[in-house]
Amino acid sequence: MSSGALPDGTVVAMCSALADETRWSILTTLGEGDASASALARRLPVTRQAIAKHLAVLHEVGLVETVQAGREVRYRVIGTELSAMARRLDAIGTEWDRRLATIKHLAENI
Amino acid sequence: MSSGALPDGTVVAMCSALADETRWSILTTLGEGDASASALARRLPVTRQAIAKHLAVLHEVGLVETVQAGREVRYRVIGTELSAMARRLDAIGTEWDRRLATIKHLAENI
DNA sequence: ACAACCTGCAACCCTTTGGTTGCAGGCAAG
DNA sequence: CTTGCCTGCAACCAAAGGGTTGCAGGTTGT
Numbered sequence: 472m473s474s475g476a477l478p479d480g481t482v483v484a485m486c487s488a489l490a491d492e493t494r495w496s497i498l499t500t501l502g503e504g505d506a507s508a509s510a511l512a513r514r515l516p517v518t519r520q521a522i523a524k525h526l527a528v529l530h531e532v533g534l535v536e537t538v539q540a541g542r543e544v545r546y547r548v549i550g551t552e553l554s555a556m557a558r559r560l561d562a563i564g565t566e567w568d569r570r571l572a573t574i575k576h577l578a579e580n581i
Numbered sequence: 582m583s584s585g586a587l588p589d590g591t592v593v594a595m596c597s598a599l600a601d602e603t604r605w606s607i608l609t610t611l612g613e614g615d616a617s618a619s620a621l622a623r624r625l626p627v628t629r630q631a632i633a634k635h636l637a638v639l640h641e642v643g644l645v646e647t648v649q650a651g652r653e654v655r656y657r658v659i660g661t662e663l664s665a666m667a668r669r670l671d672a673i674g675t676e677w678d679r680r681l682a683t684i685k686h687l688a689e690n691i
Numbered sequence: 692a693c694a695a696c697c698t699g700c701a702a703c704c705c706t707t708t709g710g711t712t713g714c715a716g717g718c719a720a721g
Numbered sequence: 722c723t724t725g726c727c728t729g730c731a732a733c734c735a736a737a738g739g740g741t742t743g744c745a746g747g748t749t750g751t
Contacts, residue, residue, distance in 0.1 A: 480602075482599070482605075483599070483600060483601070483602055483605060486596045486597075486599040486600040487596075487600035489592070489593070489596040489600075489670075490593060490596040490597035490599075490600040491593070491708095491709080492590075492593055493709080493710095495592075495593060502676070502677060502680070507727075507728090508727080508728075509726075509727055509728085517709090517710070517711095518710070518711060518712085519727085519728090520710080520711075520712085520729090520730095521709070521710050521711075523728085523729080524708090524709075524710085525709085541718075541719075541727095542717075542718040542719060542726080542727060542728080543718095543726085543727055543728080544727085544728075547681070548677045549677065549678070549681075550673070550674030550675060550676065550677030550678035550679075550681070551674065551678060552674075553670055553671075553673065553674035553677070554670070554671045554674035554675055554678070555674075556670070557667045557668070557669075557670035557671035557674060558667070558671060559667075560599075560663055560664070560666070560667035560670070561663075561664050561667035561668060561671070563660070563663065564660030564661065564662075564663035564664035564665075564667060565660055565664055566612070566660065567612060567658045567659065567660030567663070568659070568660035568661060568664070569660075570612070571657070571659075571660075601738090601739080603739080603740095617697075617698090618697080618698075619696080619697055619698085627739090627740070627741095628740065628741060628742085629697090629698090630699090630700095630740080630741075630742085631739070631740050631741075633698080633699080634738090634739075634740085635739085651697095651748075651749075652696075652697060652698080652747075652748040652749060653696085653697055653698080653748095654697085654698075692751100693750100693751085694749105694750090694751085695748100695749085695750085695751100696747100696748085696749080696750100697746105697747085697748080697749095698745105698746080698747075698748100699744105699745085699746080699747100700743105700744090700745085700746100701742105701743090701744090701745105702741105702742090702743085702744105703740105703741085703742085703743105704739105704740085704741080704742105705738100705739090705740085705741105706737105706738085706739085706740100707736105707737080707738075707739090708735100708736085708737080708738095709734105709735095709736085709737090710733105710734085710735085710736100711732105711733080711734075711735100712731105712732090712733085712734105713730105713731090713732085713733105714729105714730090714731085714732105715728105715729085715730085715731105716727105716728080716729080716730100717726105717727085717728075717729100718725105718726090718727080718728095719724100719725090719726085719727100720723105720724090720725085720726100721722100721723085721724080721725095
């Protein structure tokens with residue numbers, strides 16, 4: 472029951488990727504349109520190299536994909552993996568609450 | 582559109598809480614039934630103090646609640662917050678893919 | 692009353708990680 | 722061709738985080 476469609480370590484990896492404010496800034500910025508690392512560095516208060524590291528992390532868990540555009544590498548945000556994990560988290564949370572409800576229901580019928 | 586029902590920092594905090602293997606071990610163990618910190622320490626390969634820290638983190642983001650049971654403090658896993666964030670993440674991911682689809686659709690109609 | 696158990700707080704260590712600077716390479720436009 | 726911009730790699734730094742040991746305070750049970 473605890474092991475679903477996507478490997479268990481994936482959830483931890485993706486949550487780890489999402490556990491950073493700067494990374495969310497990058498993601499929301501990319502949500503407004505594809506951009507290169509340098510372009511992101513101009514709009515955000517961090518260095519290009521820092522952004523490059525973050526993009527590497529995001530790419531590794533499948534939250535962004537790269538698109539070669541001439542000499543620059545544009546990054547595009549992908550929602551599929553995120554939605555997949557979200558559905559799984561929702562299922563886990565629901566099961567926890569369902570268990571809770573069952574316990575309380577049993578307690579009332581004593 | 583980017584600011585929903587729950588504050589934005591909450592998502593980062595919860596993802597940060599979920600970005601640790603040991604914490605997931607604790608959560609899944611609690612999923613099988615409430616337990617105290619010492620009880621968890623017996624079943625998991627870490628110290629009770631380490632578990633106490635993790636439980637504090639989980640408690641702060643509302644993933645667990647405490648129940649005083651005599652001299653011991655039992656912890657209970659809560660799914661509501663998790664499901665709420667999951668739904669939000671799903672919405673974000675869906676919107677990203679929707680934007681992508683719109684771009685591609687526009688590209689075909691040139 | 693005494694022993695056993697559970698809790699909380701504090702100090703400490705090591706690893707991870709977010710961020711920086713610096714440098715070298717490659718493609719594109721003038 | 723040369724200048725500018727974008728990329729990649731490496732070294733380095735400081736802060737955060739996971740984990741441990743140690744100690745003191747309360748409760749329960751015998």
